Amino acid sequence: MQLTRSLLARCLALAVAGTFASIASAANSASCAGCHKDITESNHISAHKNVACSTCHSDLDKHVAGQVKRPGTNNDPAVCGTCHKEQFTSLYKANDKREARKSKTAANGPSPNPFFNMALGGHGFTTEHDEPRSHNFMLMDQMLVDRGWGGRFQPKEGWLYAAHGSGAIKAWDMVKDIWPGDNQQKVRGVPGTAAAGNAVCWTCKTTDPMLGWAYLGDPKPGTTFSRTGSPIDVMRASNHALNCNFCHDPHNAKPRIVRDALIQAVTRTDFPSVYNEGRNWAKVDVKDAGVRGFVRKVGYLSKPDSKLMCAQCHVEYVCNPGLDPKTGKKVGFDSRLTNLFPFVTTDTIEKFYDHVGYADFKHPLTGAKLIKMQHPDTETYNNSVHDKAGIGCAACHMPKVKKGGKTITNHWATSPRNYMKETCLTCHKDKTAKQMNQVIDAMHNHYTGKVRNAEQRMTEMFNAFEIAKAAGVSEDVLEQARKLHATAHVNWEWNTATNGAWFHNPELAMKQLDTAAKSATKARDLLRKAVADKQGAAKK
Numbered sequence: 242m243q244l245t246r247s248l249l250a251r252c253l254a255l256a257v258a259g260t261f262a263s264i265a266s267a268a269n270s271a272s273c274a275g276c277h278k279d280i281t282e283s284n285h286i287s288a289h290k291n292v293a294c295s296t297c298h299s300d301l302d303k304h305v306a307g308q309v310k311r312p313g314t315n316n317d318p319a320v321c322g323t324c325h326k327e328q329f330t331s332l333y334k335a336n337d338k339r340e341a342r343k344s345k346t347a348a349n350g351p352s353p354n355p356f357f358n359m360a361l362g363g364h365g366f367t368t369e370h371d372e373p374r375s376h377n378f379m380l381m382d383q384m385l386v387d388r389g390w391g392g393r394f395q396p397k398e399g400w401l402y403a404a405h406g407s408g409a410i411k412a413w414d415m416v417k418d419i420w421p422g423d424n425q426q427k428v429r430g431v432p433g434t435a436a437a438g439n440a441v442c443w444t445c446k447t448t449d450p451m452l453g454w455a456y457l458g459d460p461k462p463g464t465t466f467s468r469t470g471s472p473i474d475v476m477r478a479s480n481h482a483l484n485c486n487f488c489h490d491p492h493n494a495k496p497r498i499v500r501d502a503l504i505q506a507v508t509r510t511d512f513p514s515v516y517n518e519g520r521n522w523a524k525v526d527v528k529d530a531g532v533r534g535f536v537r538k539v540g541y542l543s544k545p546d547s548k549l550m551c552a553q554c555h556v557e558y559v560c561n562p563g564l565d566p567k568t569g570k571k572v573g574f575d576s577r578l579t580n581l582f583p584f585v586t587t588d589t590i591e592k593f594y595d596h597v598g599y600a601d602f603k604h605p606l607t608g609a610k611l612i613k614m615q616h617p618d619t620e621t622y623n624n625s626v627h628d629k630a631g632i633g634c635a636a637c638h639m640p641k642v643k644k645g646g647k648t649i650t651n652h653w654a655t656s657p658r659n660y661m662k663e664t665c666l667t668c669h670k671d672k673t674a675k676q677m678n679q680v681i682d683a684m685h686n687h688y689t690g691k692v693r694n695a696e697q698r699m700t701e702m703f704n705a706f707e708i709a710k711a712a713g714v715s716e717d718v719l720e721q722a723r724k725l726h727a728t729a730h731v732n733w734e735w736n737t738a739t740n741g742a743w744f745h746n747p748e749l750a751m752k753q754l755d756t757a758a759k760s761a762t763k764a765r766d767l768l769r770k771a772v773a774d775k776q777g778a779a780k781k
Contacts, residue, residue, distance in 0.1 A: 272305055277532075283493040296320065297491055311533070316449050319409060321485040327644045332376065332483065332652035333409040336659075339374040341382070341403040345737070346370060352737040356696045359703055360730065362604040364613055365437040373740070376654055378405075380446045380482035381412045389438035392431025393420050394476070411480050424473050440472045441560035441580045444500060445553070448484040450475050455535040457501045457580050463534035468574040488550040496542040498525070500553035504540045506584035507549075512596055514584040515623040521631050523549055547635035548619060548628075555618035555634075555740070557590070558582050559599065566600040566610040586620050587735050587753050591727065607706045609723035614734040621739050625746035637664045681744060688736075688743030691754040695733045698761040702726060705768035714771040725764035732757035 273294050274281040284290060295301055297320055299313035322329025346354040350372065358367045369387035373379070381402075384394040396402035397417050405415070420429075428436045441458055443450055453465025460467035466475050490497045498504060507516040507525050516522055523546035531537035542549060559581040563572045572578050583593045590612070594600060600610035622628055627637075635650060640663040642651045657664035658681065661674035669677060706722065732753040736742045742750040 272301070280492045283495075287493040287495070289492065289494045292324075314452060316447075316451075316484050316486065317411075317481055318483075318485045321489075321491075322409075325485075327647075327649050328652045329409070329485075330407075332485075332654075333407060334375065334653040334655075335377055335405075335407045336375045336655050337406065339372070341371075341374065341378070342369075342385075343372045344370055345372050352692070352696070352734075356700060359606075360696075360699060360734070361613070362602070362606060362611075364602050365435045366613060368433065368435045368437075376483045377407070377410055378482070380479060381410055381415055383438075383442060383446050384412060384416050384476060387433055388435045389442070390434075390472075390476070391426070391428040391436035392434040393418055393473075395419055410482065412482070413480050418473075418477070424471050426472050437561065438472050438476070439561060439574065439579075440466060440468055440470050440475045441574075442472065443475050443479050444502070444560070444580070445558075446483070447479045447481055448486050448499060449480055450478045451486075451499065452533070452537075453478075454501075454537070455531070456538050457505065457577050459535075459577070461535040468577075468579055487553060490539070490541070496523070496545040496550065498540040498542065498549055498553055501538060502558060502580050502582040503549070503553050503556070503584070504538050506582040507540070512585070512593055513589070515586060515620050516584060519623045519628075521548070521628065521633070522546060525549070547633040547639065548622070551634045551638075552582075552584075552619040555616055556582050556584060556620060557615050557617035557735075557738075559601070561601070563599050563601045564603065564610065565598045566595065567598060569603075572599055584620065586623070586749075587732055587756070590731060590735075604726070606703060607723055607726050608719065609726040609730070611727055611730050612734075614731065614738040616738050616740055617735060618740050618745065621735075621742050621749060622745040625749070627745075640664050684743050684747055688747065688750055688754075691751060691758075692733070692736060695729070695754045695757040695761070698758040698765070699729055699733060702729065702761040702765045702768075705765040705772075709768040709772050712772045712775055714768065714775060718767065718771045722764040722768050725760045725767070729757045729760035729764065732760070 284292075297315050299315065300309050301312050303309045304312040318329060318332065343350070345351045346357045346367075352360070357370075361367050365388050371382060371386055374382060383389060385396065385402075394416050396415060398415075402415055426436050426438065428434055444454075444458075450466050455461040455464045455467065458466070458468035460469050466478070485491075487499060488496060504525070504527055506514050508527060524543040525540040526543070527538055527540050529536055530539045540549075559579060562574060562579060564570065565572060578597060578599045581597070581599070583590055585593050594612060601613040603610050619634075622634070637657040637660075638654045639650055639652055640657075640660050641648050642660075642663055643649075644651075651660070651663075653659075658678060661677060665677040666672065666674065672680075702722075702725075706719075706726075709719065709722070735753055736750050739745070
């Protein structure tokens with residue numbers, strides 16, 4: 242009897258608490274509905290209908306009374322974690338197999354030195370190009386990378402920061418600014434560093450500055466941050482890695498994308514993208530979410546689409562100054578080209594950059610105007626065998642798992658090797674995890690050999706350029722060779738910059754690396770012949 246009374250009392254207390262929560266939510270929403278009717282109406286029919294506005298917003302009473310212009314907005318994913326515990330916990334799980342500060346140019350990396358430095362020709366990425374770790378570290382690692390901020394951001398605990406494992410990180414709990422009173426972005430006294438970070442960098446790491454950023458980072462009245470503004474200010478406002486609201490609307494719980502360059506890519510009409518030509522994509526309904534005097538766009542998805550959600554970051558992109566390849570003039574942050582997703586494949590990427598008039602840098606040896614490839618993962622996967630079968634990114638990297646009797650989407654975005662039972666073996670039922678790992682290893686070994694072959698051909702091309710320039714080969718011949726260099730470069734680096742090209746689309750990777758090797762060989766042979774012809778003419 243005592244147990245029954247206790248249980249009844251507890252149930253009554255929960256019911257009363259739930260009623261009060263619903264009343265509070267309703268009252269909260271009612272006061273907001275007068276000005277934000279579109280938001281509150283969509284909220285009332287969503288899974289978040291009982292979540293009070295005050296859950297994520299502060300100073301609402303002062304805002305309604307006109308004492309503050311804007312209420313506070315809490316972008317901390319931990320707020321979502323109060324209800325979505327398993328998703329939140331798994332999102333910030335660490336991959337212990339990934340090591341901090343490992344360079345992609347290491348002997349066993351995707352592109353070992355000295356070739357990487359030769360191919361990039363002194364580009365800022367050669368200062369330090371760390372391999373990515375878990376999403377948990379993406380903002381903090383961005384702050385600490387040597388090529389980004391001139392060494393101004395340092396870990397509070399020194400190298401002990403690398404001991405942090407799973408668990409959500411607030412970057413400013415781990416990192417300090419050693420020049421807090423200085424707002425200038427520059428290198429000063431920290432050896433081996435560069436200050437290449439800019440105000441667009443945050444857009445793939447966090448949504449913390451989102452409400453103060455206009456569409457594509459345009460410098461508009463009322464914005465707090467912009468492409469042309471201080472990157473230090475943006476980083477000071479950034480604290481959480483991969484906020485939940487990248488992909489999930491907090492008001493109506495709908496799937497969405499917020500990355501402005503992706504929204505531009507899927508809606509543009511002047512040049513076809515993989516979205517126009519691909520398959521299995523969700524439809525994107527773009528809305529202007531700007532209520533602060535400037536345009537800020539959100540793309541609502543017709544269905545959950547992990548390809549689009551992941552494409553907010555896992556794409557080839559531009560987020561830095563460059564040059565116009567036709568005129569040689571600088572392209573600065575006043576241009577929208579510095580916040581751009583081509584969203585195309587290697588078949589058309591050179592044409593795309595010619596179309597918009599952009600190149601990242603001029604190679605100091607060859608003179609070719611080149612693109613610094615980033616990580617075109619989505620473009621690589623598009624129209625692959627698995628994509629054609631309707632398999633999205635989440636199926637392999639964030640599969641459905643059972644937790645506490647419920648089936649959830651595990652948000653630990655990692656290699657399917659860590660989820661073999663829930664990923665590969667759901668289709669390849671006649672194989673074991675060991676066998677599938679052997680298949681993956683074979684694919685990677687084959688790919689690595691093709692990469693090294695392309696790099697050898699490109700090394701021969703660089704040597705031929707050096708000899709040809711010393712011999713005084715004509716500018717016409719050099720220009721022909723530069724175009725071949727550009728093609729070789731984009732097809733080679735596309736694959737060393739992409740995460741898992743050898744698995745996501747091995748057929749495409751082989752085609753691209755073959756193109757890189759053949760283009761480099763043509764350039765080499767063209768230059769060697771020009772040198773031989775010139776030497777032969779000199780002997781006559």
